[in-house]
Amino acid sequence: MQVHPFILLPSYFILGLLKAHSLLSNRSEGTKTMSMMGRLAAFAKDNRFAAPASALFFGLLALPFMGLARASILALAVLIFRLAAIFGRVPQGLRLPHGLGRAKTFFANLPPAATSSAPLLLVALLAGMAFILDPYTLDVATTACIYALLALGLNIVVGMAGLLVLGFAAFYGVGAYAYAILNTHYGLGFWTCLPIGGGLAALFGLLLGLPTLRLRGDYLAIVTLGFGEITRITLNNWDSLTNGPNGILGVAPPSLFGFSFDHPRHYFLLALALVSISVFVLNRLDKSRIGRAWVAMREDETAAEAMGVPTLRLKLLAFSLAAFWGGVAGVFFAGKQLFVSPESFNFLESVMVLCMVVLGGMGSVPGAVLGAVLLSFLPEVLRGVEEYRLLAFGLAMVLMMRYRPSGIWPEAHRVLESREAPRG
């Protein structure tokens, strides 16, 4: 039986985690315990048995799901990895890839005039690329821009304000449906609908936020998840307005001064403009009094409130601004696809955007864009193994939290890190 390397890859990751953890964990922990559990834990800690025991453990866990052959190979891989880990060293944290680290120092050492003009140069360069790249690549790049808008929005609420929102796709959907319905029913144009869609989504955010924002963070996550589901189910069933699961066809493309968008290049340029403006604006916001208050709230809500930060109002602001960006991304999406259906706004879409924010670095504006670009181009790079994409995403979220919670491009100054060293 042939074993796909991508089955093994995750196991390597998991084992890395396990090993690093057991290195960190305190060996002198009391073993004078009362139960089987304690004795089992002590047994698992003993290095002589640890490697074969964990190999057997994971092999058995995988057996019913993966079958004997694959499970044996997994167990063997575990054994080899753990034995190797005893003799070799296991990285304790993920460092930046060399190139990126060097690039960051390079940019940090540039004279101020150069750093302030660098983003403009980058945008100009990308805009120039629009005339060189083939339509397919441009299409992917446009999708990356849509995700960048979504990630920038979600980053406001998750990254800066520290509120986990799991139903973000709902706001995306509200924006997309707003344009689709207003356009097909009332003939409103793209540019009119862009602020309307954003505003409507912001209103939804406000309505959801008002009753729920007093809740503790983890409840909020679930409520927003439920809200996302309710939105999708409603879109699916409100036939008279949304045409149900069939979606809405025949949405008009955007046009500017009588010039209609009909080439991927046009869409890319428009998307690039939207992302550039967003990055500029959100960077300002992040460094402002409001951004600072959000981060303070994320760090310690009680203290922030005691320092005069009206936390409830700021949460609402974060919520509605994030929703606004989601809505704008949705309008653009509808204008590009010329078709909307409920399935584009499901839970996995929310998770994907969250993954981008986490990967890029929670709270970091450039990080959100970077995460979106990386994850949008990833499937193109990994042709043929696309079905492992979500598996890898899930794993990446776990690993990022463990080894590099601040992401690839952490926010300046304030680094999201553990308050104390992880204990065993």
Place this chain on the structure above:
Amino acid sequence: MTGPGAQLLQQVINGLAVGAVYALIALGYTMVYGIIELINFAHGEIYMMGAYAGIIILSALLALGAPLGWALIMAFLASMLLTGLYGVATERLAYRPLRGASRLAPLISALGMSIFFQQYVLLSQGARDKIFPVELSSGGFAAAGVKVSYIQAAILLVATILMAGLTAFVQRTRMGRAMRASAQDPCMASLSGVPVNSVIAMTFFIGSALAAVAGFMIAMYYGKVNYLVGYIAGLKAFVAAVLGGIGNIPGAMVGGLVLGVVESLAAGYIGGEYKDVVAFGILIAVLIARPEGLMGTRLPEKV
């Protein structure tokens, strides 16, 4: 005779059977939350994996020629054990290293585990429904137009036994006491010699094993499962846990049953497609009106 009264009663009974399953899953959320204050997003997937494990082991046993009764019991127990160990491994690999990190980190890690497990089952078992290998009797007890199928009766019976067992375990045994101590104050418990790490592992084991029971019985009830069932069932069970007051064991049981019945009535009288909306509506209403749940007590947050 099927009058409106009988129809109502029938909906309530159907609701109780599904609610018992929600309650079993909700226990896992509530126990874990009680001790480490984490919403274990992967718990729904654990339930789904329990159902898969049960079907796979049962099929294997039947293929080896085991008699049906024994095969059922063995598959039942084996899936509990296996799924329980999955829960323990999840805690150990994805949550324990993050203790003391920011509040968001474990939640995101849990979400990552949930997606990982869902994809793990999809990739190893395929997207098609997994069919329960034996056709169980569709008969049951019937009276006055109301029918209780054998499977429904079995679900209610098993759930009752397990809940009673869990209550006795938590109230009477040393480990149960250690659990309650750790839920009250993990730091203090650890100072008084309670091995908190083992207690947490045990909590994950029990919670996951109960979810496996729920999965196995739902597989019997509907005759099939799918890799996607964990997501929605997990959400429902979470609603049940919140309804009863998260962290509160009897609350989770009551919450599950109440949710099952309400949902069944909503499906019967409003329409099936909005069943899920009703569940989330309940969640939001409870969180706003009485965040401590039906059976919880409100405590001021420590400043």
Place this chain on the structure above:
Amino acid sequence: MAEALVLKGLTMRFQGLHALEDFDLAVHEGEIVSLIGPNGAGKTTVFNCVTGHYPPTGGEVVFMGRRLNGLPPHRITKLGLVRTFQNIRLFGSMSVLENVMVGRHCRSRAGAFSAMFALPSAALEERAIREKARALLAFVGLQDRERARAMDMPYGGQRRLEIARALAAEPRLLCLDEPAAGMNPSETGGLMELISKVRGLGVTVFLIEHHMRLVMGISDRVAVLDHGVKIAEGPPAQIQHNAKVIEAYLGQEAASAED
């Protein structure tokens, strides 16, 4: 002297536990008043009720002639009643300077819109916030550490930073919750000077403290809590010789000796 803070019959019960019972106290403008008492006597509960973190079960909190009951903490801060925390609560991953800048939040007004579009008013205000924060860091002696992460600061520095952050909100009354906890004698001496300097700014100080040399050294008046009830109030010299106070403290020591 005008009364800055008046507590009338303040009562707090947690599910039958009487944390605070019928507590009366008046703090006059420009005074330093200390609240002392054995552990668990309800001192922090007083602060939590005053600053809006707990809704008191009974009684009244009046600040500068205004009733505070029911107001959320940020409103109370904006009125000029600012606190620090017993267990230091800084914004750990923000820089020292940013921590103080957050304290300016309620004294500034730029909204999201003006920040996003870089309106000149927002830029001006931001510069003013930064200057004020720098000045306060210099005031507490942390001017060299502004770029450090708050959580990397030494303990004494964190205590001072918390005071600077509170001062940034321009308090008229500053509530300090055990600012000397965990400090060595020389740090405590420095803190005493700092508190006197704060009073010199015209800020009234309401202090919870265990450190008797500090309390007796700088307080104008001292109130003593035991089991949620005020057992004495008066000038430091008088409190030091109060029989009830001595009993409350010795009784506690005797009880802890039995343990």
